[in-house]
Amino acid sequence: xxxxxxxxxxxxxxxxxxxxxxxxxxxxxxxxxxxxxxxxxxxxxxxxxxxxxxxxxxxxxxxxxxxxxxxxxxxxxxxxxxxxxxxxxxxxxxxxxxxxxxxxxxxxxxxxxxxxxxxxxxxxxxxxxxxxxxxxxxxxxxxxxxxxxxxxxxxxxxxxxxxxxxxxxxxxxxxxxxxxxxxxxxxxxxxxxxxxxxxxxxxxxxxxxxxxxxxxxxxxxxxxxxxxxxxxxxxxxxxxxxxxxxxxxxxxxxxxxxxxxxxxxxxxxxxxxxxxxxxxxxxxxxxxxxxxxxxxxxxxxxxxxxxxxxxxxxxxxxxxxxxxxxxxxxxxxxxxxxxxxxxxxxxxxxxxxxxxxxxxxxxxxxxxxxxxxxxxxxxxxxxxxxxxxxxxxxxxxxxxxxxxxxxxxxxxxxxxxxxxxxxxxxxxxxx
Numbered sequence: 001x002x003x004x005x006x007x008x009x010x011x012x013x014x015x016x017x018x019x020x021x022x023x024x025x026x027x028x029x030x031x032x033x034x035x036x037x038x039x040x041x042x043x044x045x046x047x048x049x050x051x052x053x054x055x056x057x058x059x060x061x062x063x064x065x066x067x068x069x070x071x072x073x074x075x076x077x078x079x080x081x082x083x084x085x086x087x088x089x090x091x092x093x094x095x096x097x098x099x100x101x102x103x104x105x106x107x108x109x110x111x112x113x114x115x116x117x118x119x120x121x122x123x124x125x126x127x128x129x130x131x132x133x134x135x136x137x138x139x140x141x142x143x144x145x146x147x148x149x150x151x152x153x154x155x156x157x158x159x160x161x162x163x164x165x166x167x168x169x170x171x172x173x174x175x176x177x178x179x180x181x182x183x184x185x186x187x188x189x190x191x192x193x194x195x196x197x198x199x200x201x202x203x204x205x206x207x208x209x210x211x212x213x214x215x216x217x218x219x220x221x222x223x224x225x226x227x228x229x230x231x232x233x234x235x236x237x238x239x240x241x242x243x244x245x246x247x248x249x250x251x252x253x254x255x256x257x258x259x260x261x262x263x264x265x266x267x268x269x270x271x272x273x274x275x276x277x278x279x280x281x282x283x284x285x286x287x288x289x290x291x292x293x294x295x296x297x298x299x300x301x302x303x304x305x306x307x308x309x310x311x312x313x314x315x316x317x318x319x320x321x322x323x324x325x326x327x328x329x330x331x332x333x334x335x336x337x338x339x340x341x342x343x344x345x346x347x348x349x350x351x352x353x354x355x356x357x358x359x360x361x362x363x364x365x366x367x368x369x370x371x372x373x374x375x376x377x378x379x380x381x382x383x384x385x386x387x388x389x390x391x392x393x394x395x396x397x398x399x400x401x402x403x404x405x406x407x408x409x410x411x412x413x414x415x416x417x418x419x420x421x422x423x424x425x426x427x428x429x430x431x
Contacts, residue, residue: 011414016377018413019406023380026395026403031089034399037341038093039064039085041111042118042350043103045072046357048364052375054356055081058096058347061386062398063356064088066379068372074102078110085111094259096350099249116256117249119200120349123193125246129239130231134189137236138182145175185234192227194303196220200253200348201290202260205306208287208314210261217254221247253348260346267342277323281339284318289339290346356382381406 030036039057041064046052053072055065065080085091094114095107098121107115152168198205199219224247231238264286268278291311298304318324324332363378364370383395385406396402 018410030399034401036090040347041092041095042353043097044353049369056353059344060397061394074105077106117252118350120351129242134186141178141182148172148175203287213254213258220250280323285339287314288318290343293343
């Protein structure tokens with residue numbers, strides 16, 4: 001009728017051992033026979049029963065480091081990350097993170113790469129500073145309107161003189177004006193946040209023309225200044241500390257634009273394209289692939305609609321271009337694959353790591369905490385068994401090769417559960 005707790009516990013420990021051994025063997029095969037690219041890393045920490053530090057490759061979603069740590073100093077980060085990078089035989093192209101000093105130092109000193117401020121955290125700082133304040137004013141204005149309308153209804157029902165009725169009507173009109181005002185403030189505020197997000201791309205959204213870091217930084221500063229003016233105009237408290245913190249990050253966020261274009265140009269130099277070919281790549285092929293990728297990943301209806309408009313416009317340019325029409329299908333497909341790799345190399349936020357941290361927190365809560373060794377099993381399950389819509393896993397994308405099904409492989413090494421102990425017949429009859 002079942003197995004004893006000790007038998008089940010022994011089976012669980014054996015499963016953990018085989019899963020970890022299988023992952024270690026497959027990772028070794030991936031390092032030996034795979035094709036790894038430079039990592040675009042995202043780093044953060046999460047706090048469960050113990051603190052964990054997480055380092056993820058944003059392109060593939062592969063968890064390079066997910067370890068329990070005593071602290072989050074630079075020395076701890078560097079020791080863990082450097083050992084893993086050496087084992088995998090890869091380098092870091094750039095690192096996306098919040099502005100914690102240890103993480104910035106990890107990129108610039110330890111890994112000798114560019115440190116990009118996380119756009120996700122930057123926008124979140126703006127949201128924390130003003131979203132609730134604007135929401136409270138709008139909520140209060142709506143409550144005042146409800147009260148004014150109720151007072152007007154009472155004046156209409158009960159006998160009242162003309163001045164009282166006119167005063168009640170004027171009160172309703174004033175409250176409607178106030179509600180309209182704060183709805184407009186909230187809409188304008190959200191548009192500023194939206195534009196901050198939509199500005200940080202290699203091309204302008206309106207016409208898909210190439211941008212530089214200087215262009216993007218200038219426009220970002222204009223949006224933050226406009227947001228500050230909006231706040232001051234409507235009497236909200238100006239969070240100068242937050243705005244200064246955000247402004248200090250704008251140059252770093254914008255630096256990704258030029259850095260990404262440099263990588264594209266280095267790749268193009270290897271095939272020595274003519275100016276006509278370069279124009280086709282930069283004005284048609286790359287923006288088409290890039291906008292298509294971001295349309296798939298964007299959930300906000302407003303931003304998605306704007307990205308779709310940009311995609312449709314550049315799709316027409318791509319289809320009508322003479323090079324598109326002249327290339328053989330197999331050659332065009334190779335160019336599209338190259339463009340997809342370039343588009344994925346533009347990573348401006350570490351939200352994937354935030355999502356992983358949220359998943360870990362939920363799992364830890366559901367299981368009421370787990371042994372330290374179980375964390376490593378979760379990492380393996382993410383890397384080798386978490387499948388995207390196309391059937392690929394983070395490991396297959398990271399090493400650019402396939403791996404067998406994890407559970408089929410593991411279960412082939414596990415013996416059947418021991419059968420329950422049979423009771424002696426004489427004892428069974430006596431009862």
